Amino acid sequence: MAKIHNLGFPRIGSKRELKFALEAYWNGDNSKTALQAVAQSVRAENWGMQQHCDFVPVGDFSFYDQVLDTSFLLGNIPERVAISDDHELDQYFRLARGRSANDTDAQCVFAGEMTKWFDTNYHYIVPELNADSTFHLNPEQLIAQIKEARAQGVNAKPVVIGPVTYLWLAKTKDNSDKLTLLDRLLPIYAELLRLLDDNHVEWVQVEEPILVTELDDDWQLAIVKAYQALQNARVNILLTTYFGQLEENLPLAGQLPVAGLHIEALQQGEDANRLLDNLLNFLSDDQVLSLGIIDGRNIWKTDLIACLEKLKPYAESLQDRLWLAPSCSLLHVPVDLDNETQIDTEVKAWLAFAKQKLEELQILSRALNDGPGSVQAELTENLKAVSNRRQSKRVHNPQVIKATKDISADMTKRSNNYQNRAIYQKKHLNLPSFPTTTIGSFPQTTDIRQARRQFKLGELDNGRYEEKMKEQIRVSIEQQESLGLDVLVHGEAERNDMVEYFGEQLKGYTFSQFGWVQSYGSRCVKPPIIFGDISRSQAMTVKWIDFAQSLTEKPVKGMLTGPVTLLNWSFVRDDISRKECCLQLALAIREEVLDLEVAGVKIIQIDEPALREGLPLRRSQWTEYLNWAVESFRLSASGVKDETQIHTHMCYSEFNDIIDSIAQMDADVITIETSRSDMELLDVFDNFSYPNEIEPGVYDIHSPNIPSEKQITALMDKAAQRIPFDRLWINPDCGLKTRQWKEVLPALKNMVSAAQSLREYHSATEQTPA
Numbered sequence: 001m002a003k004i005h006n007l008g009f010p011r012i013g014s015k016r017e018l019k020f021a022l023e024a025y026w027n028g029d030n031s032k033t034a035l036q037a038v039a040q041s042v043r044a045e046n047w048g049m050q051q052h053c054d055f056v057p058v059g060d061f062s063f064y065d066q067v068l069d070t071s072f073l074l075g076n077i078p079e080r081v082a083i084s085d086d087h088e089l090d091q092y093f094r095l096a097r098g099r100s101a102n103d104t105d106a107q108c109v110f111a112g113e114m115t116k117w118f119d120t121n122y123h124y125i126v127p128e129l130n131a132d133s134t135f136h137l138n139p140e141q142l143i144a145q146i147k148e149a150r151a152q153g154v155n156a157k158p159v160v161i162g163p164v165t166y167l168w169l170a171k172t173k174d175n176s177d178k179l180t181l182l183d184r185l186l187p188i189y190a191e192l193l194r195l196l197d198d199n200h201v202e203w204v205q206v207e208e209p210i211l212v213t214e215l216d217d218d219w220q221l222a223i224v225k226a227y228q229a230l231q232n233a234r235v236n237i238l239l240t241t242y243f244g245q246l247e248e249n250l251p252l253a254g255q256l257p258v259a260g261l262h263i264e265a266l267q268q269g270e271d272a273n274r275l276l277d278n279l280l281n282f283l284s285d286d287q288v289l290s291l292g293i294i295d296g297r298n299i300w301k302t303d304l305i306a307c308l309e310k311l312k313p314y315a316e317s318l319q320d321r322l323w324l325a326p327s328c329s330l331l332h333v334p335v336d337l338d339n340e341t342q343i344d345t346e347v348k349a350w351l352a353f354a355k356q357k358l359e360e361l362q363i364l365s366r367a368l369n370d371g372p373g374s375v376q377a378e379l380t381e382n383l384k385a386v387s388n389r390r391q392s393k394r395v396h397n398p399q400v401i402k403a404t405k406d407i408s409a410d411m412t413k414r415s416n417n418y419q420n421r422a423i424y425q426k427k428h429l430n431l432p433s434f435p436t437t438t439i440g441s442f443p444q445t446t447d448i449r450q451a452r453r454q455f456k457l458g459e460l461d462n463g464r465y466e467e468k469m470k471e472q473i474r475v476s477i478e479q480q481e482s483l484g485l486d487v488l489v490h491g492e493a494e495r496n497d498m499v500e501y502f503g504e505q506l507k508g509y510t511f512s513q514f515g516w517v518q519s520y521g522s523r524c525v526k527p528p529i530i531f532g533d534i535s536r537s538q539a540m541t542v543k544w545i546d547f548a549q550s551l552t553e554k555p556v557k558g559m560l561t562g563p564v565t566l567l568n569w570s571f572v573r574d575d576i577s578r579k580e581c582c583l584q585l586a587l588a589i590r591e592e593v594l595d596l597e598v599a600g601v602k603i604i605q606i607d608e609p610a611l612r613e614g615l616p617l618r619r620s621q622w623t624e625y626l627n628w629a630v631e632s633f634r635l636s637a638s639g640v641k642d643e644t645q646i647h648t649h650m651c652y653s654e655f656n657d658i659i660d661s662i663a664q665m666d667a668d669v670i671t672i673e674t675s676r677s678d679m680e681l682l683d684v685f686d687n688f689s690y691p692n693e694i695e696p697g698v699y700d701i702h703s704p705n706i707p708s709e710k711q712i713t714a715l716m717d718k719a720a721q722r723i724p725f726d727r728l729w730i731n732p733d734c735g736l737k738t739r740q741w742k743e744v745l746p747a748l749k750n751m752v753s754a755a756q757s758l759r760e761y762h763s764a765t766e767q768t769p770a
């Protein structure tokens with residue numbers, strides 16, 4: 001009898017109840033007790049949706065982040081957050097976000113660093129360690145939740161991040177070798193396992209997702225050592241991997257002395273089965289194999305009949321040692337498709353959110369255990385949906401498929417190289433040295449948000465809405481004129497979100513109402529869904545840019561989201577490759593670029609903030625990704641004439657390891673985040689001479705602080721040491737959407753003055769441009 005279990009459930013609540021309760025608590029509008037009550041009801045609702053599982057995850061709930069929870073569980077709590085005898089929850093929020101409810105300014109601390117959880121869009125709080133770090137077990141919360149779950153009648157399977165992955169995720173503040181801390185950490189895990197056994201826990205899910213990455217000898221050894229040290233635990237360990245295949249780590253994982261192993265098993269076909277068979281050779285006769293057979297990171301219905309075909313032989317050979325689960329925690333998908341009333345019925349039938357995925361799991365186990373006849377109706381319905389999606393005209397557009405096939409090499413190349421283009425662009429644009437500009441958006445005031453909301457609800461007709469937006473554009477152009485900026489933007493008032501805005505106008509996209517996914521803490525995103533071939537039926541941005549340009553003599557930049565970012569920030573199709581989907585998006589953006597050029601727009605910025613985060617976990621797969629990502633960007637940008645200047649923007653600072661690919665994008669001008677890192681990023685240019693123009697951000701827009709002229713000049717001086725000054729621009733780090741005008745105006749004023757003094761200085765010293 002195959003068993004079913006789940007690895008983790010979204011904890012923000014199906015209507016984001018936890019988000020609102022957290023924010024109310026932080027603002028002082030809600031008590032701790034009220035917050036805890038909401039948390040408890042979210043957990044109860046979640047367990048209710050999972051109660052048909054043989055094992056239900058407990059400990060996957062979190063007030064902010066599961067890695068931060070692990071730091072508290074292991075007693076790794078930086079001293080700075082502990083203010084004498086306050087509640088642990090407040091220490092927790094201090095570490096998560098710098099302050100808790102009711103903290104005075106004096107009690108504020110540095111928040112823990114936040115970074116991306118593997119290759120997902122979730123962010124975790126990086127554990128802080130140093131050579132002297134010690135640990136102690138802090139299990140009360142976990143034990144309390146196990147009891148809470150049991151009281152609700154579910155079979156609790158506690159979930160913890162494994163010791164080696166915990167260290168891997170951590171940073172040592174003193175640069176000491178974090179692996180040396182393993183010896184101190186393992187006794188804490190052993191103690192935890194003893195305690196779970198005392199509490200009659202049968203299975204514990206210990207997660208080591210680093211097993212799907214390339215591990216050097218030391219880390220492989222650490223894995224072996226850790227699980228040898230824990231092998232005498234009486235509670236059963238389900239060693240859990242996700243986000244990819246074990247590949248070369250398969251023999252390592254297969255030989256660990258644990259009671260069971262969970263692996264991702266999404267692929268169909270002979271190769272996939274061969275790998276599984278190979279793994280079985282390593283497992284002993286009493287080990288459980290849990291197959292992550294349902295995609296925990298995407299929102300498509302599973303092809304249940306294909307799954308059953310794949311599973312049958314394993315069910316026969318493994319019997320009750322076969323467990324079935326989603327591939328990873330369902331944290332990365334929305335909660336419940338049943339809440340959606342606006343997705344059209346044809347497309348909705350193809351989707352499954354967290355709750356629906358667990359229903360699929362149940363159908364699979366019943367089909368295996370009681371025969372397909374026991375779930376005939378469900379299987380028939382699934383087959384209908386899956387084949388409808390395969391054949392639907394809504395999905396397949398022969399013109400798009402042909403256009404993608406017809407992409408030729410010269411479509412991804414500008415007709416001239418940068419050096420030659422630059423000559424035409426200089427003439428065409430006639431800009432001063434150190435040109436000043438901004439990244440696109442200006443503050444999104446309550447006025448703007450209200451107008452957009454009213455328009456969506458139909459309370460504002462199209463004409464009045466356009467008037468309102470034009471009014472905003474006029475304000476932003478006037479402000480930029482009076483500041484004396486050189487290259488202006490329209491301000492993006494009409495855009496709610498840089499992906500959604502384009503998605504709403506492209507065919508092949510759909511949107512959910514409640515499809516929220518946690519990004520970090522209380523922050524959620526609602527990724528649009530790409531369900532079909534992408535095409536553009538009309539210009540998406542031209543009228544706004546055109547209007548803005550009509551108000552000024554200065555050049556106004558056309559502002560677009562690039563194909564790779566559209567892809568990486570959406571739920572994407574699983575029936576074609578990411579590459580193919582990206583090329584379709586690129587063709588649509590290319591058309592928009594050309595329309596802007598025809599409308600007389602001289603500078604077009606194609607933002608790619610998500611390019612880096614799409615990098616695969618394994619380095620060996622980077623080149624393949626970067627090749628098609630760069631190709632897609634170039635496809636979108638390369639149709640223009642020499643004199644049209646292409647900009648791109650990326651808001652991250654760590655790109656030393658992919659600088660070659662960034663250069664290959666061949667944008668005429670690239671903006672990068674640098675101000676917070678004090679231009680550290682530019683170190684990469686010591687060994688690599690970036691061929692085109694650069695805008696190193698000089699205004700940290702994630703902070704309310706206003707940079708002085710002197711600070712900006714100092715940053716630019718640093719930049720000018722590495723990059724010939726005639727290829728430098730001056731601008732903020734990122735869009736100004738989240739700031740207020742009262743911060744933006746003085747900051748930009750200082751930026752313009754800094755540019756002036758730099759121009760004077762550099763013309764006086766008569767440096768010859770390189």
Ligand code: GLN
Pocket residue numbers: 439440441492498559607609649650651734735736737
């Ligand atoms: N053009 C966008 C803006 O200014 C860029 C945002 C981003 O990089 N995330 O808001």
Ligand code: ZN
Pocket residue numbers: 439609649650651733734735
């Ligand atoms: Zn940015």
